[in-house]
Structures are given as C-alpha cells and as structure tokens.
Amino acid sequence: MRSAFTEETAERRVESTPLSHVSIELGHLYMEDYAKGFEHIRAQFRLVAPWVETVRSSVGGKARVSTCFLIDDYFSQFGSPDAVVPMVIAAAGETGLTIDYLAREAGCARSGEVDVARLVLDRIVADPAPGTNGARPPLVKSGWLCNGRRGPEAGGFEAMGAEAQWHPPVQNAARRHSIFVDVELWDEPDGARVWSCPYLASVWQLMRLGLLRDHGKPVVRPVPAAETLPSDWETLPSLVQLNPKAQPFSAYRTASVLPSRFLPVELAVRTILSQVAVDPEVLHQVAGRAHGERLQLADELVDRVSYVFL
Amino acid sequence: MLIMGEVHTGLLRNLGELSETECREVLRLTSGEEPRTWQRPLLYAISPDVLTGVDCRLPSSSGARIRGTGTVSHRATIVGGRVLQGSSYTTLLRSDSDQRLPWSHYLAAPGVVEVYGRPRWQDMADGFVTPEPPMDVLNVGAISGRLMGAVQDSARLDRKTPFKTTRTRLRWLFERDDARGDGRPAMRLTLGRDTMRTLRFTGEPTTDVVAFCEDLALHDWLLTTLQTLIQRALIGTAAPAQIAARLSPAIDHLLHLWMPGARVEEPFLPFWEELERHPGFTRQWTSSVARIRDQITVNTLSLLSVTESRREADGDPSPRRGVPQDRTQSHSHPVRRRIFFRADQRSRRRS
Numbered sequence: 001m002r003s004a005f006t007e008e009t010a011e012r013r014v015e016s017t018p019l020s021h022v023s024i025e026l027g028h029l030y031m032e033d034y035a036k037g038f039e040h041i042r043a044q045f046r047l048v049a050p051w052v053e054t055v056r057s058s059v060g061g062k063a064r065v066s067t068c069f070l071i072d073d074y075f076s077q078f079g080s081p082d083a084v085v086p087m088v089i090a091a092a093g094e095t096g097l098t099i100d101y102l103a104r105e106a107g108c109a110r111s112g113e114v115d116v117a118r119l120v121l122d123r124i125v126a127d128p129a130p131g132t133n134g135a136r137p138p139l140v141k142s143g144w145l146c147n148g149r150r151g152p153e154a155g156g157f158e159a160m161g162a163e164a165q166w167h168p169p170v171q172n173a174a175r176r177h178s179i180f181v182d183v184e185l186w187d188e189p190d191g192a193r194v195w196s197c198p199y200l201a202s203v204w205q206l207m208r209l210g211l212l213r214d215h216g217k218p219v220v221r222p223v224p225a226a227e228t229l230p231s232d233w234e235t236l237p238s239l240v241q242l243n244p245k246a247q248p249f250s251a252y253r254t255a256s257v258l259p260s261r262f263l264p265v266e267l268a269v270r271t272i273l274s275q276v277a278v279d280p281e282v283l284h285q286v287a288g289r290a291h292g293e294r295l296q297l298a299d300e301l302v303d304r305v306s307y308v309f310l
Numbered sequence: 311m312l313i314m315g316e317v318h319t320g321l322l323r324n325l326g327e328l329s330e331t332e333c334r335e336v337l338r339l340t341s342g343e344e345p346r347t348w349q350r351p352l353l354y355a356i357s358p359d360v361l362t363g364v365d366c367r368l369p370s371s372s373g374a375r376i377r378g379t380g381t382v383s384h385r386a387t388i389v390g391g392r393v394l395q396g397s398s399y400t401t402l403l404r405s406d407s408d409q410r411l412p413w414s415h416y417l418a419a420p421g422v423v424e425v426y427g428r429p430r431w432q433d434m435a436d437g438f439v440t441p442e443p444p445m446d447v448l449n450v451g452a453i454s455g456r457l458m459g460a461v462q463d464s465a466r467l468d469r470k471t472p473f474k475t476t477r478t479r480l481r482w483l484f485e486r487d488d489a490r491g492d493g494r495p496a497m498r499l500t501l502g503r504d505t506m507r508t509l510r511f512t513g514e515p516t517t518d519v520v521a522f523c524e525d526l527a528l529h530d531w532l533l534t535t536l537q538t539l540i541q542r543a544l545i546g547t548a549a550p551a552q553i554a555a556r557l558s559p560a561i562d563h564l565l566h567l568w569m570p571g572a573r574v575e576e577p578f579l580p581f582w583e584e585l586e587r588h589p590g591f592t593r594q595w596t597s598s599v600a601r602i603r604d605q606i607t608v609n610t611l612s613l614l615s616v617t618e619s620r621r622e623a624d625g626d627p628s629p630r631r632g633v634p635q636d637r638t639q640s641h642s643h644p645v646r647r648r649i650f651f652r653a654d655q656r657s658r659r660r661s
Binding site for chain 1: 330340341342343344346347348349350361362363364365366367377379381382398410411412413414415417418419420445446447448449450452453456
C-alpha cells in the first residue's frame with residue numbers, strides 16, 4: 001500500500017511571479033530635475049528614448065519587454081502625485097516612450113506591511129576577506145558593506161603609542177590591483193534609520209528581477225492606476241501599472257538607461273547585489289522557467305543587471 | 311567531492327517545553343522567512359538556512375596548504391520543544407579557477423566551498439576529523455556554536471534549564487561512494503574522550519545527509535544525557551527518594567524524544583540499522599529507561615510503605631483511597647520503613 005502524510009506547516013510555498021524577458025528603466029531624475037519643469041524632464045527622456053529602442057531590438061521583436069520609472073519620494077518629497085505623475089507620463093510620451101510601471105522609491109524601503117529593506121538586509125552574506133574561516137562572526141561595520149578588507153582606521157594608534165602603519169584596503173577578488181568599494185547602507189541621524197540611495201536601488205533591482213519574497217509571496221504587486229491620482233505620495237501604491245497592456249513588471253534581466261552621473265551609485269548597487277543571497281527556491285523557480293523558454297539565464301545576479309550610461 | 315559539517319546538540323535554555331508557535335518565534339532568524347514545523351511523530355521545528363562566507367585554509371592531515379572560498383550553510387532545529395541543535399555544513403568541490411572570483415560567483419551556488427588547485431580529498435577528509443585542527447583552517451563547528459548561542463539568547467526563552475546537561479558535538483564527513491574503494495567500512499562513528507563525536511560515511515549525496523547527521527547527533531545526545539543523569543543519581547548508594555528526584559528530569563523531558571530514524575529518509579536508514587546492531591543505541595536506551603523506571607517504582611513502593619506505617623502508628627486501619635492494600639502491606643518491613651522515612655523527610659526539606 002502507498003500512503004502519504006504531509007503537514008502544511010512543514011511545507012514551503014513560494015509563489016512565482018509573471019516574468020518579462022527584460023525590464024527597462026527609463027532614466028532616473030533627482031528632485032532638482034523635477035523642479036526644473038516639464039521641458040527639462042522631456043529633454044531627459046529624449047536622451048533615453050533611442051537607447052530604449054536599442055535594448056528592445058537587441059532582445060528581438062517577440063520578446064516581452066516592460067518599462068518602468070522610479071520616482072524618488074524617499075529622500076525628499078516634492079509636489080504631489082496628481083501633479084508630478086501626469087507631467088512625467090506626458091514628457092515621456094512626447095518622446096515616444098511609454099511608462100508601463102511607475103514605482104515609488106519609498107516602496108523599496110517599506111511596501112505596505114512588508115519591511116522590504118530589512119528583508120534584503122537579512123539576506124546579505126558579506127564577501128569574506130582571505131583568512132575568514134568561520135571561527136569569528138563575520139567582520140561587519142554596522143551600516144557599511146565593502147568588497148574587501150578595509151585599511152586601518154585613520155588616526156589609529158597601535159600598542160606602545162607607535163602610530164599604526166598604513167595598510168591599503170584590498171579588494172577580495174582583485175585582478176592584480178584593487179578597486180576597493182565601501183558602501184554606506186544606512187545612517188541613523190535622529191535615531192531613525194535612513195537607507196542609502198544605492199541600498200534602495202539594489203532593492204529596486206531585486207524587485208525588477210522578481211527575486212524578493214515575503215513569507216513566500218512577492219513583496220510588491222502592480223496595482224492598476226486609479227482614475228484619479230492621490231495628492232500625497234504615501235497613498236500612491238508602491239508600484240502602479242500605468243499601461244493596462246503592459247508585459248509583466250519583473251523580468252529575467254534588467255536594463256537601466258541612466259545618465260553617467262549615476263555610475264558611482266550603480267557600482268555601489270553591484271557591490272551590494274554581489275552579496276545578496278536570494279532564496280534558492282526562488283532562484284530555482286526562475287531558472288526553471290528560463291529553461292522552459294529556452295533562455296540563457298546568468299547564474300550570478302549581477303550578470304542579469306545591465307546598463308546604458310549616457 | 312566531500313560534504314562536511316558539525317552538529318551541536320544541547321538543552322534549550324527554557325524551563326518549560328516550547329509549543330510549536332514558540333519554536334517558530336525562536337527560530338525566526340531571517341525576516342520574511344518562516345521556520346518549518348512538524349507535529350508528527352513529534353514536534354520538530356527547523357529554521358531557514360542561513361549562509362556564512364569563508365575564504366580560508368582547508369583541513370589537511372598532511373599539513374598541505376589548501377585554500378577554498380565559498381559559503382557554509384547553517385540552520386537551527388528544536389526537537390520536542392526541548393532540545394536545540396545548531397547544524398552547519400558545506401560541500402567541497404573543485405574550483406574551475408585558480409584565483410578568487412567575484413563574490414557573486416560563490417553566492418550563485420550556496421552551501422559550496424570551492425577548492426583551488428588539485429584537491430586531495432582523502433587528505434582533507436582525514437584532516438577534518440582530526441580532534442584539534444590548526445587554528446586557521448575552516449571551522450564549521452564555531453559557526454554551529456555561534457548559532458546555538460544566538461538561539462539561546464532569544465528574548466522568548468527564560469534562560470533557565472530544568473537540569474544540567476552537556477552540549478555534544480558531532481563532526482561529520484560524507485564522501486561519495488566512489489571516492490574510496492579501499493574496503494573500509496562505509497560508516498565509522500567514533501566517540502571522542504570529551505563531548506566530540508566524529509562520523510565518516512559514504513553514499514550517494516542527497517540533501518538528507520544533514521538530516522541523518524542531525525538525527526544521529528540528537529540520539530547520541532539523548533543517550534549521553536540519560537547516562538549522565540543515571541550516573542548522577544548514585545543508584546545503589548543514595549536513598550530511593552533522592553534517586554527518584556534525580557532521575558525525574560529524564561521522565562519529564564527526555565524519554566518521549568527517542569525515535570531514531572524518524573526523520574531520516576530511506577537511503578540512510580541502513581546506517582541506523584547498523585548502529586542499532588552495533589553498538590546498539592536503542593538497546594542501551596531501553597535498558598537505561600527500564601533502569602530508571604525500576605528506580606522510580608522502588609521509590610513509589612517505599613513511599614507507599616511509609617504511608618502505611620504512618621497510618622499504623624496513628625491507629626488508622628483504613629486503607630488510603632487508590633492504594634492497593636496488599637501492596638502496601640507487603641513492603642512494611644520496620645527497618646526499611648525507618649530509612650525510607652528519613653530519606654523522604656530529607657528530600658522534602660531540600661525542595
């Protein structure tokens with residue numbers, strides 16, 4: 001006789017999300033850009049537009065492509081959604097771009113009940129410096145993440161009063177010479193934690209790659225845009241679907257068309273992403289789907305993230 | 311290819327037994343990730359796997375300097391709401407690269423440490439089970455120990471233990487069947503002089519390797535703890551009431567946890583069967599349990615005889631409710647009665 005016995009509390013249920021082939025980010029603006037008004041924003045989108053076409057054509061005409069735009073409402077809030085969002089949509093539209101999904105940066109810190117930033121923080125496995133053998137807890141400097149071994153503290157003194165000898169910081173995976181990167185993940189100026197821009201941008205990449213789950217459920221789901229937009233940012237859903245015919249928000253890989261001024265931020269993003277261990281079940285799921293579609297999917301997360309810097 | 315790990319087993323620092331909900335709270339080590347629990351055949355809770363990055367020298371019996379980079383998986387389990395296990399493990403594989411690669415490469419294959427150069431697996435395996443490896447080699451035991459500490463520090467626990475126990479460590483090493491062909495036994499379990507046990511075994515690698523090692527570590531700890539309780543009870547020397555008091559934690563907290571192989575999948579059951587044949591884990595357990603129950607029975611009978619003798623002294627001939635009269639009478643020897651009474655008084659004062 002064959003018998004089966006299972007317990008629900010013993011099972012892990014990980015929901016899968018719909019996936020496009022590629023998710024294209026249509027640039028990014030700082031607060032001062034919005035302050036400069038419609039003309040300036042349209043000029044920014046005009047720079048982005050031809051490269052979006054290049055990315056589209058590089059993946060083939062039949063590929064599922066979705067576009068997205070991230071509005072920074074975390075570090076400073078300006079205007080109101082009912083004023084800013086239509087302006088952004090119109091500026092993009094005049095350059096031939098359609099924004100399928102609009103996201104709020106604050107949603108990368110917290111989305112509804114989900115502490116998304118914390119979720120990712122708990123999945124960081126710090127890049128170990130040579131000599132790390134597990135005997136001691138990982139060397140972490142609270143709020144910072146680096147890709148190697150830091151140099152000694154400035155102004156540090158060794159025993160007997162001798163001034164500490166300077167040692168250069170070293171990158172763990174250096175190709176002969178180091179490019180040492182040390183990223184601030186957060187600070188707490190008034191006791192409340194403020195996540196850094198690169199940290200939230202890393203969360204943003206993970207969302208676009210469809211790799212984040214909270215208790216097995218996707219952390220954000222696109223909400224169709226309401227007929228009228230709210231007047232305050234908090235009321236706007238973390239992820240709004242502006243185009244009803246859009247392909248899925250998350251994708252096997254991401255492409256971001258960004259001004260070159262974001263290059264340092266994205267280097268920091270890659271430093272963080274290189275140290276995030278995504279739920280193996282989710283990775284497995286996505287890899288299985290890619291295989292089913294006969295797609296080549298990079299094993300390493302950072303290799304699923306690409307850029308066009310303007 | 312080698313899989314190596316170390317399981318630490320100890321009593322959870324909490325006076326009461328944890329419920330399923332409490333086990334979940336204590337084992338919630340990663341946000342957004344729920345521990346898994348089982349109610350059958352006994353309460354069992356397991357935390358999500360967590361990773362630790364390592365880049366260090368690997369064990370070697372010849373003292374060769376072999377280096378590896380990758381991650382060690384670790385997880386905590388609570389058995390019966392009472393016993394805590396900290397388990398860490400990693401798979402050693404040969405690296406395709408001669409130099410350290412970007413960290414994202416290693417995170418793409420969690421729980422694997424890549425070995426540079428041409429690995430000598432036997433040398434590494436022998437080095438891993440050495441009682442005191444050099445300070446700078448991979449130390450999975452420290453990771454298990456830290457995990458135990460992190461769980462024991464949970465605010466949900468009252469940090470009191472119902473009785474004293476010792477933490478045991480099982481360092482284990484699993485080799486693929488074809489890695490050796492020297493006719494040596496497929497499994498070798500060694501009880502060290504202290505609390506360290508080592509296990510070397512071979513088979514086809516599956517994820518259940520870890521579950522088998524945790525199951526073995528649990529039952530070895532149960533046996534070790536039961537033996538210690540029996541030794542401390544000073545059977546044959548101390549008074550029956552004292553002996554019973556010292557043995558009662560076994561009845562309250564341990565005896566129901568004995569279920570060897572309950573969480574082990576088919577391919578590893580023959581290993582348990584072998585251990586049952588020699589040295590005979592359950593054989594020793596059953597005999598110890600019988601010994602404990604006999605001691606408790608002796609004490610119960612002696613208490614009954616004390617009650618009887620008191621009643622006789624008070625001139626009350628009626629038997630107490632629920633006490634079989636013939637039994638109490640058969641144990642009312644005057645000398646023993648006096649001794650038991652004193653012991654009874656002593657134990658009361660102590661409590």
